[in-house]
Amino acid sequence: MTDAPGPGRLVRGGRSFARFLLVWLAATAALVLLDDALAGFALASWWQAPACALLLGLLAAVVWPLLMRVALPIAVYTFGVGALVLLVAAVAALFPIVPGVRLDGVLAAAAVVLGTAVTVVAVSALLAIDEDEIFFRRAGLRARRRVADHGSAVPGVLFLQVDGLGLPILRRAVRDGTMPTLARWLTDGTHALAGWHTDWSAQTGASQAGILHGRNDDVVGFRWYEKSAEGRGRVMTCSSPGDAAEIERRVSDGTGLLHDDGAGRGNLFTGDAAHISLTVSAVPLLTRGRGGRVRSDRIGAGYYAYFANPVNGVRTLVAAVVDVLRELVDAARQRRADVRPRIRRGGWYPLVRPGTTVIARDVVVSALIEDVLAGRPVAYADFVGYDEVAHHSGIERADALSVLRAIDQQIGRLHRAVALAPRPYELVVLSDHGQTQGEAFADRFGEPIGKLVARLCEYEPEPDPADTDPRPSRGPSRAEGWQFGAAMAEAGDLSGPVAGMLRARRRIRQRTSPEPAAPGRVAPEVVVLCSGHTALVSFTDHPGRVSLETLEREHPGLLPGLVDHPGVGFLLVRSDEFGPLVLGRDGAHRLADGTLTGDDPLLEYGPHASGLVARVDSFEHCADLMINSRYDPVLDDASAFEPHVGSHGGLGGPQNEAFVLYPAGWSDPGEVVGAEALHRVLRGWLTDLGHPDPGVRSGPGEHTRHHGQDQRGHAHDGHGARRDVEPADHDPGR
Known part of the structure; x- marks a missing residue:
């Protein structure tokens, strides 16, 4: 499935050379400007700027990816800042080797790296140089060679969950131009839109257990108390790695939505996927050093592809800084206008918010692009940024809608990526629940x-003392951030010597960490x-x-x-x-x-x-x-x-009004009530496309159909389907 030589390949090669030339000229111009603007950076002759620009390009294209193979966990733990520091150190060491170039110290090197990268990103955007296309084509050629025998005619499917986006808010976002990619799909008739009604526990834990594993009974809430026979219980929390693993052990029978060599990105549960990243229920497998189906060569997806390009780090850093400033400005605007309802949005939240809205989102997208170019049959990913910001800001306010706009752009990137995949792909966009707005109960x-x-x-x-404070309640001190917690655990299980040292230190910390006190x-x-x-x-x-x-x-x-x-x-x-x-x-x-x-x-x-x-x-x-x-x-x-x-x-x-946006030619899901019913709809669509069907069995411990529901999950009486599964010997990371 490699490209044959011909005019098309020559044209693509010519475009690639033209892009390289334009980027090189942009970097050269940036260095000339920095020569005039920085006291600690000087070029003695005209040829030094293009030479240093070429050296930067070599660092970014050759040396940097090799360095990331060794030190990738540093980039992950520092959310890209450590990666930029390493690049700055390389520039500080190598630029003075060029005759006539003066670079005084690390601060000057940092200014050169950031200034050049920002200029290249800006020029690329102005000239419509599609960096994604360059990456997609290069990675696509490598993927085609790797999966030359995998050229399946069965379409793959990407399930993209926009966490917390209710059907009414989606309709507004499509109508007013906030989500132009989804609006275009609906206008062109390539996709259809349907609503589905959540369970009573309208939250990600119950919804993803039902959607990914087909079972969510006994997931009472996002957190709940369990009594034991001795009267001593414990609090279960869906975002706690140990509790998420236990929940998955209870609900999974090994044939989840992603069991057929699928991929799960940024979720609470694995869906029995073979390839996972930023997945909470798999964290105990990593931190205990256990094996199973979660191996170190299967958890790095997205990290290397993302951090191997230093321009990505700069782009994300700039976007994160902008997001922090946006949060501070929007919070101040709400206070000045005395907008109600509102909560106090201070503390660490402005600094942590970009981790959910920018960094984790971009790593998830990079992982999905790898999945697409590798030809994996199905993937499911969770974009949690809107849900997080809507909790703090409101479900239809400007900063929450701006997060939706950014998510729509990433969906557009994925739509472009699938055109270069070794198999056809379909995209499904859905939500796990909506949100209902109001003033907090305590306020x-x-x-x-x-x-x-x-x-x-x-x-x-x-x-x-807070009871007598007339100000609104303070919001959560940090973002929900289960994707970050999973990323921190996974970073130490990536390949390379740095990862090995981090694994050893993590095991020591775990042996000395006390048990947390039960809340509530x-x-x-x-x-x-x-x-x-x-x-x-x-x-x-x-x-x-x-x-x-x-x-x-x-x-x-x-x-x-x-x-x-x-x-x-x-x-x-x-x-x-x-x-x-x-x-x-x-x-x-x-x-x-x-x-x-x-x-x-x-x-x-x-x-x-x-x-x-x-x-x-x-x-x-x-x-x-x-x-x-x-x-x-x-x-x-x-x-x-x-x-x-x-x-x-x-x-x-609207917290109970979720949605699913699916290819128009697929069967109508009908009325869907509950996440288990939605699982059956998604499973039916996969089966219709030709994906393996694990079967609907009626014996003890297996799926059963609820009265009033057919195999597609059409619901008529509001009850979800239930089944009993023996939990013994099931691996929570499968």
């Missing part, structure tokens, strides 16, 4: 949900954990599920106080007499037989609410008391139990 009502529960249980909560305890026997618009209350001195009757006897003011609270929409509690019971201010709903007393507390939460709530009630680790925030359909507003502006994790509003 609107004067106390967080945990303190409210403790007070209603007649425990005196510890005084907190608001009283001696009460744990309250927040998952966006859901709060999960567990009474730790009771084994098993605590009944409504027990709560009324031991904490008589708790349930009346909660249902009468203006920020609470409904409660789920188990009654010894009536079974699962949903309580609201003006009525009760018996889930077992549908009996209503007064007004239905689930009425404002959609036609699927009763089935989704009943499903959670059946989970082994369902909390003793599940609290959903109140949703106002007139204002399209709800108050999250966490300090967020845009939030999700419960029922109510």
Whole structure:
């Protein structure tokens, strides 16, 4: 499948030479300008500028990639800054060797490197020099040689998840030009758009478990408390590597969406992929030095391809600095205008935000380009930047929409890359959930949900100076950043001597690290954990599920106080007499037989609410008391139990309105309710294309179809499908 000689190849070679010449001239012009502008850099003759530009090109094209083979973890750990420092050191050592060139110190060398790189990037953009095309063609030729026998006519598929982007916001972004790539696909008729309804736990952990593995039962929230037989439990958190690995062990049967030599990039779970990077559930395999299917030669995707080009580092550094400044300006503008709702966005967040919106995004895209050029049959990647910024800024505000615009540009890059792949590819864009906006519960009502529960249980909560602070709550101190955590773990497992030293140091740190304290305890026997618009209350001195009757006897003011609270929409509690019971201010709903007393507390939460709530009630680790925030359909507003502006994790509003944008010729997914149903839709599409079908089996421990749903996942009654899987001997990194 290599290119045959001919006029087309000569034309491409001529274009490549012209691009090289233009970039060389741009670098030469930059060095001439720097000669005049910098006191510590001087050129004695006209020929030295083009000679130094050529030397820079050789460093970038030959020496730099070889250096990255040895020191790649340094670049990863420092998010590219360490890589630039190494390049600066090389320039400081080599430029003075050129006769007549004076370079005084490291600072002057840094100015030369940054100035030249920025100029080259700017000139390339002005002259429409497509650096992507150069990279794609070179990498594509190498990939074709590697996979000459892999030329499958079966199309590959890229599933691109835009984390937290709800269907209403997507429609606005397409309509107003924020996402022109997706708008063009829909306008040209190459793709169709459909919505899907999330589970009650509208968050990435539940959604990705269902989408990637076909099962998400017992994923109660983003975090939840598990009781043990001895009455001593633990808090599970979807973004914790150990907990994510345990969740995957429970839900995976080895035939996930990506099991056929697929790739997973930037996800919480592997989907049983053979090739992974920035994947949280696989981190324990790396940090324990275990083998399985996660090997060091399969986790470096994206890192080397990205950092091997120093211009990428400069481009990302500039974009990251711009993102920091944008965050500071936008936060200040909100404060001056007293925009509501809002949270305080200080601390480390402005510095950490670019890690999610820029750096992790670009590394994920580089990994996907490698997957495409290697001809891998299927890949799934998560772009988390919009979700993170919308939490802090709001779901339709300018800085959140600017993140969507940047993600759309990266989707456009991937669309160009697939044209050079050794097999045809289709692109599917989807979301795992949306977000519902509103003022944080603690800001609107004067106390967080945990303190409210403790007070209603007649425990005196510890005084907190923040309770009397009139300013909005401070947002999370750092970005969600599970991709960063995975990147840090993976960096030490990359190849090379530096990686070996880092692995040894990491093992020492792990042996001496203490266990973290369990969060959420608001009283001696009460744990309250927040998952966006859901709060999960567990009474730790009771084994098993605590009944409504027990709560009324031991904490008589708790349930009346909660249902009468203006920020609470409904409660789920188990009654010894009536079974699962949903309580609201003006009525009760018996889930077992549908009996209503007064007004239905689930009425404002959609036609699927009763089935989704009943499903959670059946989970082994369902909390003793599940609290959903109140949703106002007139204002399209709800108050999250966490300090967020845009939030999700419960029922109510656009947080439950996710989307899937798919090639127009594919089968209509119909009405899809729940992530497990969406998994079956995606699996059906892959099977229709000719990908291997692991089969739909009905024996114990395997997939079963839920009543009212067909193989494509068409849902008619709001219930998701469930199956029981024996967890023994399953490798969480598979």
